[in-house]
Amino acid sequence: MNSLKPIVRPPRIASPLIAGVIYSIIWLALGALLLSFMLYFSSMKENNLPQYSLAVHGFSALAGGFVSGKRSGIKGWYYGALLGLIYGITVLTIGFLAANSGLSVKGAVMLLAAILAGALGGMIGVNLKK
Template identity: 40%
Template sequence: MASSSSPIITGALTTLGLVVIGSLLTSLLLHFSQMSELTLPYFTYSINGLSLLIGGYIAGRRGGQKGWYFGGLTGVAYFILVFLIGFLAFDVAPQLSVLLFLVIAFVVGALGGVLGVNLSQSTK
């Protein structure tokens, strides 16, 4: 999906691309179905989590080693991007829940990175 020399940038761009695609599909589903807007947070968390896992997987696979490192930093890079968009574009004030999102983004990305390294080595 993304081409770069850095596994972290590749993973973060992949994560961002998957979030955009997932958000577009969710908005189409919301518009053309009877789905309630009350279910939207579940879709949002699921799309972000799955995208972070896949982005971390790709970063770990491209890195070839230290999957937790490349995947975790992919999660941190994605967090910084989302935080900056929220802070600068929507004037969202930093709260304690932001730190929870940072920790979760790191952990999910790191898990994806570990899977990326281990599954790519088992297929060689």
């Protein structure tokens, strides 16, 4: 009996940066959902939320940098750091437009953390390339 092979393959995103941004946004959404559940179902206080949200942003940038580095195959730190910069600026812009939050030290720390985490993820991703 012949095995059925799919006729249509899902599209593959060619740009490492676009793929990384999409993956980082997916991880950001999952992290925000997890934080929401933790706030609702546990005794976690809203005062602790900035530290946890910084961790979610860092992990999201790390995951996006990993994907960017793995897809690029070269210069993982560069693609990861660029992904972190794009991710950080996007998050700051959304915060500015949605919540009317201006530039602050917390925003700068988040941007720096996203750049560094993205660069680290890119270095790990490029070195795991087969």
